[in-house]
Amino acid sequence: MEPGEARQVLPQLRRGALEYCVIALLCERPRYGFDLVRELSEAEGLLTSEGTIYPLLSRLRKEGLVTTSWRESDSGPPRRYYALTTDGRAALERFVQDWTRFRDGVDRVLGTGAAGPDRWAVAEKTTKEEPH
Amino acid sequence: MAVDLDHPAISGYLARLEAAAAGLPPGRREELVAEIRGHLGDALATAVDGDDAAVLAAVDRLGDPAEIVAAEGGTQHYQAQRDAAGPPYRAAAWQFPPAQTGLGAGWGAVELAAVIGLAVGVLTGGIGIVVGISCAWISDRWTSREKLLATVLGLLPALALVLGGLTFVVGGAVRSDVKSGSVQPAPAPVESAVPVPGGTP
Numbered sequence: 001m002e003p004g005e006a007r008q009v010l011p012q013l014r015r016g017a018l019e020y021c022v023i024a025l026l027c028e029r030p031r032y033g034f035d036l037v038r039e040l041s042e043a044e045g046l047l048t049s050e051g052t053i054y055p056l057l058s059r060l061r062k063e064g065l066v067t068t069s070w071r072e073s074d075s076g077p078p079r080r081y082y083a084l085t086t087d088g089r090a091a092l093e094r095f096v097q098d099w100t101r102f103r104d105g106v107d108r109v110l111g112t113g114a115a116g117p118d119r120w121a122v123a124e125k126t127t128k129e130e131p132h
Numbered sequence: 133m134a135v136d137l138d139h140p141a142i143s144g145y146l147a148r149l150e151a152a153a154a155g156l157p158p159g160r161r162e163e164l165v166a167e168i169r170g171h172l173g174d175a176l177a178t179a180v181d182g183d184d185a186a187v188l189a190a191v192d193r194l195g196d197p198a199e200i201v202a203a204e205g206g207t208q209h210y211q212a213q214r215d216a217a218g219p220p221y222r223a224a225a226w227q228f229p230p231a232q233t234g235l236g237a238g239w240g241a242v243e244l245a246a247v248i249g250l251a252v253g254v255l256t257g258g259i260g261i262v263v264g265i266s267c268a269w270i271s272d273r274w275t276s277r278e279k280l281l282a283t284v285l286g287l288l289p290a291l292a293l294v295l296g297g298l299t300f301v302v303g304g305a306v307r308s309d310v311k312s313g314s315v316q317p318a319p320a321p322v323e324s325a326v327p328v329p330g331g332t333p
Contacts, residue, residue: 033167034174049195051149054167055203058160076173 010045018046019056020095023088026066030083033057057082065091135176141187142172149197156204164204168194261286 018040025031025039033053040047047053060066065088070078084092107113137143146165153161172190179186194200252260268282 032174034171037171049193049199049203050171051168051194051197051200052203054164054171055200058164058204075177077170079170079174080167 014046014048017099019060020092020099021046022053022056022060023065023084023092023095026082026084027089027092030069030081032071032079032081036082060088063087135179135181135183135187137169137173137176139184139187141184141191145191145194145197149200152197152201153204156201160204164200168200258290261290 021040021043022036025036031039036057037047037050037053040053041050057066057068061068061082065085066082067085069081069083071081073079104113146169149168150161150165153164156164171194175190175193176186179190268279268286271279
């Protein structure tokens with residue numbers, strides 16, 4: 001695979017996982033947009049353009065996975081809060097199962113699971129030591 | 133809030149967002165701009181007034197307005213996959229639709245009609261063949277090769293009928309010839325193999 005193709009994998013993975021990370025955050029309690037962004041920015045590489053969270057929330061709302069309500073804020077204008085629906089919870093449960101299976105499968109093949117990434121460290125070393 | 137949202141960097145950004153969002157459904161454009169504006173208010177709530185660097189950083193983190201508007205529709209492929217999967221759970225981006233393999237994978241109503249038409253074509257006096265071949269060529273699932281195969285297979289019975297008729301006519305003529313010469317008649321299909329007396333110079 002070309003290095004250029006490898007770089008394209010991350011946006012695809014992010015696109016699939018991001019909305020479920022948002023749903024998972026809303027599972028704890030209702031949140032407003034900036035609150036979600038603050039939490040997501042803790043995980044590196046998950047949210048590259050903060051503004052895209054709003055189209056995502058709009059889609060989740062259209063799909064009936066979240067509902068919105070306006071609440072007064074201590075500082076400034078009222079904020080729009082997002083809360084998870086029953087469908088949203090069901091979607092999260094399904095995703096957690098799928099994700100675990102997917103992650104374990106990839107880990108098994110790559111050897112990056114509990115057995116550890118040592119295997120790749122060794123492989124890299126071997127490649128470097130080879131004269132050609 | 134400490135930073136004025138009328139800051140030129142912010143008003144400029146919101147203007148670009150509004151322009152990029154011109155194609156969104158009525159109501160959604162205003163909603164999106166209001167949400168982004170509220171986001172900047174929250175992001176700059178603790179910034180000191182006049183802190184241009186904080187304003188520029190907050191705007192920069194939001195991303196390109198065109199990218200935000202593009203996310204509004206999602207990429208069409210991804211959206212289609214989600215719609216196909218149905219609520220409440222949608223297929224993730226790394227899940228691919230099942231590959232269409234094996235017999236019947238590329239068949240719909242038109243293809244089925246083509247096969248039935250071709251199969252009963254002879255019984256319906258040739259109408260089925262015409263319908264069958266037409267359906268085969270209308271199909272958007274079969275390849276040109278498959279369509280050609282359907283046509284050839286469909287025309288085979290008609291071809292056999294024509295050949296059979298010819299054989300009967302020619303065979304009959306030969307039979308009447310050999311009968312007069314009191315020779316055992318040759319089987320119909322090999323009538324051309326009967327040597328013509330004095331045919332070779």
